[in-house]
Amino acid sequence: AELQMLKAVDVNKENTIAQFKEEVGRLRSCLTEKEKQHKEVLAQASPLSELKAMKEQLRQKEEQLQAKQQQASMLSAELRDASSARDRTMADLYRMRLETDALQQGKQEALAQCSRLERLVKQMKDDAQQEAEQQAKSEVCRVEDEAGADPATVAELQREVEDEAAADPATVAELQREVEDLKLRLHMAAEHYKEKYKECQRLQRQVVKLSEQPGELRKNPAAEAMAVPLSVSPDISVPGSPGSADPMLEAIIQEKLKGFSREASDRSDKYRKCKQMLSEEKERSCMFADELAKMEVKLKEQLKTNDSLKLQLAAEEDRYKSQVAEKGRALKELKDTLAALMKDKERLEEDLQKSAGAGRKTEAVVSEEMRIQSVFLQYPLPYPQDAPTPLLVPQSPTQLHFGNPYSTSDARDGADGEFSDDLLPRLPPVGPPSWDSNVVCIQPARNLSRPDGLEDPEEQQNNNNNGNTNEQPAATTEPHSPFLNDGQTPLGFESSVNVHMRCPLCELIFPPNYDQRKFVEHVESHWKVCPMCSEQFPLDCDQKIFENHVLTHFDSANMLNFD
Structure with a gap:
């Protein structure tokens, strides 16, 4: 799952890189188109008739510059996100490597502990088996001794009883009492044998419990196999029963041999299974090592691609800055030409006003002469007409x-x-x-x-x-x-x-010799002026209405959309 997640992260990075390249191509095409349009406009437009168009182009270029700056900020943010994702990927790979090392070390410790526990269990089983064999042998010998001695004694006593029965009835009665006493002793020996058998079973269960406690290992079937020969009813070994000597011993030995063979087969199976598990674990560790090597190679390739992308982005930023500087110089030149054109326009207006004033003066002189004549x-005047004295x-x-x-x-x-x-x-x-x-x-x-x-x-x-x-x-x-x-x-x-000049809106009084142009600028500052038609709006006018009025001067079909 982590490998799939890393692959998905790599695919996402490649997609973002492709998107960045497409965006850079679109920006280049847009810049070329804008430069062509700018050249066409400069080639076709005349300075005097296209001042408004030049102002509009200046505004559009400023908006384009702002849009390009926003795009540059977005690209830098995406680059920061990509670098942070790369750092997270490297951290995840390092954490996975540490976890793999910890798992390998834990596996080695578990294998060592398992081998140690196996040796301990084997030793305990050997000790318990030897002790049980010794006890069983001693009990069998004792039972055989008792079983071998009692029949002869009984037969001898019977013969003596028969001989004495013929001689003396009192002796016969005494012998019968002795026989009864011997039978009672045999019965007591059988009870003692049963108790010993139960004690052996209890000791065997304790051995099995002790073998199961360290390491929480599975229950050894050999312990159950050892209990099989002892599970035979102790009544078989009761003295006086037919065939209670050699067949019972042979059966016990055969059962023990079967248990030993089963235990050996179980141990061999367990050893084979452990060996198989160890080989599988080695294969898994090799597979993990190969995957880690592949991931390291991929990470190095990703780092190389990130470095190349950084270099490309730096080159694009430098080129973009140079283009912005060129556009700024072009805008400065346009502003300078616009200022020169405005100065020429003002000079022409002043010349026109002077020529109009001279025409008015000549007309006024002619009309005055006609009126005087x-x-x-x-x-007649009551006073003599003297020559007029000139005014000082x-x-x-x-x-x-x-x-x-x-x-x-x-x-x-x-x-x-x-x-x-x-x-x-x-x-x-x-x-x-x-x-x-x-x-x-x-x-x-x-x-x-x-x-x-x-x-x-x-x-x-x-x-x-x-x-x-x-x-x-x-x-x-x-x-x-x-x-x-x-x-x-x-x-x-x-x-x-x-006469003092007074502002009609704020009631501010200006001196008589105040500059008329500054007075007009002060009065116009109380109004919003349309930059296209110079129409005036009050300051409390709604900004939306003012913007809609300004937009009416532009053709909506030819306006560029920067959204």
Whole structure:
């Protein structure tokens, strides 16, 4: 059973090794396919139009890198399990070898003890047999003596009784009493013989018990054979019975000889059986030694295969690390190219904004000249028109960071409601106005839209384009206000008060000269922004809804499955 278990363990190890090789082949094929796809994408995609695809590929490569790291950890864990199984197998083999040595030593000790017990039993049997033979011989001699003496005495007494009976009846009666006394003595001798016979049987049973006690050996049939001649009824040897002398002795001797022959045959059978058992035990020990040698050879082969697998795994790990390093360098290059492309994009956007600002300035100058030329006076000025003195500090309208709060139009320019210096009309000073006439103060209307930083960049760009187109008619229509009459000019409402910027979500106040971009980044930090369409979600929005929205930008049919 242990050999079968070890064979099953070897088969399982071979299966795991085959699985590892298949997994390594699949990983190599996957890496080659990914490299081909990456090369095709780099060959086909243009930097400006495929930035999103490059980001997606970057994310996929990172996920693949994580998957490869997990696979490497799994392979290392399986290798640790295989090494632990190998250690357990070696421990089991060592334990089996120790048990085999202990069994062989125990077998040798048992054989030595068995031989010693056999010698002891044989000696005890010989002693008991000699003692029983001596007792039997003495009893037989005594019985023969008594049996040989009594008939002559009886015959002699009978003759004397007959002779004296004829002579004297008193003498006859005395002789009869003597005869009766002799018969009584014969009967007593028979009883004594019976007692001796019982004592011999008891001693024989004690000898058998003593022979059975050491080593718990089987009952020797020779002891039973020895009891056969003594089992004859002692009544046969009773003096006075016919044929009680020589035939009984011959029968006893024959029975003893038969018992001796049976005992010798039993001993020879027992010796033959022990010899056969010893040969079988030697064969079994040789078989165990052969199996142990085979297992040692298999174990050495398994150790060699494990070493080769370790070397292969180390080579695979080195190659995998080199591939990971190459992928990391490729990813770094992609990131660098992406950063360069982003910088180019920002520079192009700035150039576009500058060109748009220059166009707006030229348009504003042309519209201002046209408006100045269209001004006419209905009544003459009460004061002489002198040349205007130049201002020491050029005046510029205040920039509103939160848009025009009083405007009625919903459209906003690219700066989210801020007034540009080029869009405001600049009129030269024409002298003090008449206090009797109406004074018109241009104030911006309230803007009900949300503050800066809460719009998408694409919407801001669209608003910039729309604002550029809508600013020109606004600049041309302002001078045609119905309040401009009686030769009076409008007064520009220029506030010198610094306006603080306030976050509309956390009520955090920023200084007036704070960077607009940082302010927008702060406001956007309160929102979750989609990396594909820049759509904003509140922070308490469900993460599942946000992920589903992001996944809608990808084609589910072409997405790679890394499960």
